Amino acid sequence: MSLSGRTVVVTGAGSGIGRATCARLCRAGARVGAIGRRKEPLLALRDDLSDEPGDVVVLPADVGSAAEVEHAVRTLTDRCGPVSGVVNNAGLARFAPIEFSSPSDLDDMFAVHLRGPVNVLRACLPELRKHRGAVVNVSSVGGLLAMPNRSLYGATKAAVNSLTRSWARELAPQVRVNAILPGPVDTPMYDDLGLTGPQTQTLRADLLASTPLERFGEPDEVARWVTLLLDDDTSGWVTGVLFPVDGGRTS
Ligand SMILES: NC(=O)c1ccc[n+]([C@@H]2O[C@H](COP(=O)([O-])OP(=O)(O)OC[C@H]3O[C@@H](n4cnc5c(N)ncnc54)[C@H](OP(=O)(O)O)[C@@H]3O)[C@@H](O)[C@H]2O)c1
Secondary structure, eight states: OOSTTOEEEEESTTSHHHHHHHHHHHHTTOEEEEEESOHHHHHHHHHHTTTSSSEEEEEEOOTTOHHHHHHHHHHHHHHHOOEEEEEEOOOOOOOOOGGGOOHHHHHHHHIIIIIHHHHHHHHHHHHHHHTTOEEEEEOOGGGTSOOTTOHHHHHHHHHHHHHHHHHHHHHTTTOEEEEEEEOSBOSGGGGOSSSOHHHHHHHHHHHHHTOTTOSOBOHHHHHHHHHHHHOHHHHTTOOSOEEEESTTTTO
């Protein structure tokens, strides 16, 4: 299946990589179920893409809530037909040395990075199986590398990588499951890391210094690979892959 006419769920759709992914999908003629907690960015996304061949259905929901996700997926399928693609992209980063990290930050990252993909997959799985669908999890190079001073974020992303590989085996041959592992990408995520302004500046400088291509990525440079992995034309024989799109950071 190529992307035109497909119904695809994208979580964290209102900003950054999720927003860029929705734009690519919509331009390719897909119907996009745009999930995020805040309704306003999703409405703005729908307005911005109103001239594209695809559709955007605004679905405010917290991915950590199974009931909210089930309701959102039901609304989408009633309107657009069965879901054959999922992009688990919603995320949140709370960075701190371990002695200063807060248990509630761990709970929040666990809820969005782990419970979110589980809730979305379970809500969509019967239709994904029936329509030979594809799932792309947006993980992070932080799930592969040592992550001093942000170990809890790295641990929850390592768990996403584990889910990806296990689901790829468990759901084959009907459903393909892959992950994109972005390096540093310029998105609103850096506005809200739980760090002070100077700490964020130091972090950005460190990330830049450890990225061989010497710049942050743009959201669309990640979205391009997300859509390629969803598309059977390019990736019909690809599953269980953890694919870094990272300016060389993991090389
Ligand atoms: N930017 C980077 O350098 C980078 C690097 C590696 C990996 N990533 C990963 O890429 C993904 C996208 O992040 P981004 O960089 O594009 O950041 P972003 O612009 O902050 O996007 C994150 C999105 O997730 C949504 N979200 C957060 N918690 C949610 C929840 N519980 N339920 C539903 N939606 C939720 C947010 O919207 P609401 O607040 O409205 O819910 C937001 O739109 C994340 O998984 C992130 O970990 C980013």
